Structure formats: C-alpha cells, structure tokens
Amino acid sequence: LYAGKTLTVSADVTNTGSRPGKEIVQFYVSDGSGAVQRPPKELKGFAKVLLQPGETKTVTAELDFRSFAYYETALAGSAEGGWHIPQGKYTVTAAKSSADAGLPVSVFIRSARTVPLVIDENLTPGDLEKCSETDRERALAVLREELGPGFGTPQSEEGASASEAITAEMQREMMLNTPLRGLRSFNHIDGKKLAHITARLREALGNGAAAEGQK
Structure with missing residues (x-):
C-alpha cells in the first residue's frame, strides 16, 4: 500500500427489527506487525446507513496509506517523509464500537522501506x-559483557512475597522498554560508561556512522 493508494473495505448491514433504523458502522485497524507498540484498535473510518425493516445494504470505507501508518522519527528526514507502514499482517474490523468483536478481515502489507536503528x-x-x-x-552479547551475564534473563520469583513478586512477563516488558539512559540509576553506570556501551553497540552492529548521523 503506497501513498496515494487506498484499500476499499465493505460490510453488509441488515435491519432485523420491525422499524426503520440508522446504523453507524465503524472501521478499525489493528497493527499485527509487532514493529511498534500501538493501540489494539484504531478508528480509521465510518459509514452511516438508513435501513428499512428487513433491508440489507452494503457500506464501504476507503482506507488510505495513513490509515495503516505511524510516524517514525528516524525516517523524518527521508524523501518519502516520516509516515511509515511496517511490513506485516493487519486486521480491519467493521464493528459498532471498539468493544464489539465485529467482522474482522486480515490483510498483509509489504513494505520496501526499513527503519534505521x-x-x-x-x-x-x-x-x-x-x-x-x-x-x-x-x-545482546555486548550488553551481557558490560552489564553482567544475567542481563535480559528474568529473575526467579521463588521466595518473594505476594507484594514483591514480579512476574517473568513483567520483568521482560520492563527490560525491553527501558532505554539505555535508564542504566544511570545504577551506581556503577555513569555517562562515560554509557557512552562506552553505545560505542560498542555501534561497532558490533557495524552502523556507527549512520547512527550518529541520525541523532
């Protein structure tokens, strides 16, 4: 799906009641690529319809590039701009509300762009x-050498009280989402040590110049 292109989605709506009625069908997009953290459902379109008793109508919505994209700051200076769609599976759901399971359909979107790290x-x-x-x-080998072999491995909950226990999943989420600057809270990590760690990471990944140029 490229800028300027659209994806047309449709759903049939039937009035099963005995009186005329109006319905607003909402179209939600869910990002299943896993590239970034986004809301489970994002409202991207809606359609209003008036139905007579027993009548069925088809409602449609046009979802454009921005309906699936998020703004990636690492791409802000590129010719295409910062709006980016990660490659992967997405779910489009026609529903009454975000709480409604609705009618989901999956689409796979290919992307030719990569986000620089x-x-x-x-x-x-x-x-x-x-x-x-x-x-x-x-x-990860660099981080374990610098921060200890247990880095990235959740600690055992054995022996912890109910109020102190942190599940392995909670530990993993905390570890994955804590920026390196958060290491400053540890006594043995200062600015010089942090700069050393980031320099080693650039060397290990072979993109130090590119990373520095994008700061």
Missing part, C-alpha cells in the same frame, strides 16, 4: 528485535 542512550533492548537474529545476538 539509531544507537544512542535512547535505545531500548526491545529496539534490537527489529534487527536480524545475528545482529541482535551480537548486541
């Missing part, structure tokens, strides 16, 4: 999931 103190371990498996393992 900016390696600085705002990098999170979760950002590394955008890399290839080889690059991700190289980066």
Whole structure:
C-alpha cells in the first residue's frame, strides 16, 4: 500500500427489527506487525446507513496509506517523509464500537522501506528485535559483557512475597522498554560508561556512522 493508494473495505448491514433504523458502522485497524507498540484498535473510518425493516445494504470505507501508518522519527528526514507502514499482517474490523468483536478481515502489507536503528542512550533492548537474529545476538552479547551475564534473563520469583513478586512477563516488558539512559540509576553506570556501551553497540552492529548521523 503506497501513498496515494487506498484499500476499499465493505460490510453488509441488515435491519432485523420491525422499524426503520440508522446504523453507524465503524472501521478499525489493528497493527499485527509487532514493529511498534500501538493501540489494539484504531478508528480509521465510518459509514452511516438508513435501513428499512428487513433491508440489507452494503457500506464501504476507503482506507488510505495513513490509515495503516505511524510516524517514525528516524525516517523524518527521508524523501518519502516520516509516515511509515511496517511490513506485516493487519486486521480491519467493521464493528459498532471498539468493544464489539465485529467482522474482522486480515490483510498483509509489504513494505520496501526499513527503519534505521539509531544507537544512542535512547535505545531500548526491545529496539534490537527489529534487527536480524545475528545482529541482535551480537548486541545482546555486548550488553551481557558490560552489564553482567544475567542481563535480559528474568529473575526467579521463588521466595518473594505476594507484594514483591514480579512476574517473568513483567520483568521482560520492563527490560525491553527501558532505554539505555535508564542504566544511570545504577551506581556503577555513569555517562562515560554509557557512552562506552553505545560505542560498542555501534561497532558490533557495524552502523556507527549512520547512527550518529541520525541523532
């Protein structure tokens, strides 16, 4: 799906009552690519329809490039601009509201663009999931060397009280979404150490110049 192109979605609506009635059909998009964190459903279109008893009509909505895109700051200076659609599966749902299961349909969108990985103190371990498996393992190896072999491994909940226990899933989410600058909260990590870690990550991933140029 490219800028200037649209995807047409439609749904049949039937009035099963005994009186004329109006309905507003809402069209939601769900991003299943996993590239970035987005709301489970985003309202991207709607259509109003008036139906007589027993009548069925087809409603449609035109979803454009922006209906599936998010603004990626790392692409802001590119010729195409910062709006970007990650490649992957998306779900378009026709429903009465966001709480309604509605009628979902899946579409797969291919993308020719890639998002450059900016390696600085705002990098999170979760950002590394955008890399290839080889690059991700190289980066994690650096982080484990610098921060300890247990980095990225949730600690056991055994022996913790109910109020203190942190589930493995919670630990994983905290680890994935904490930027490197958050390491400053640890006594042994200062600005110099943080700069050393980011420099090693750039070297490991082989894109130090590109990363610095995008800051």
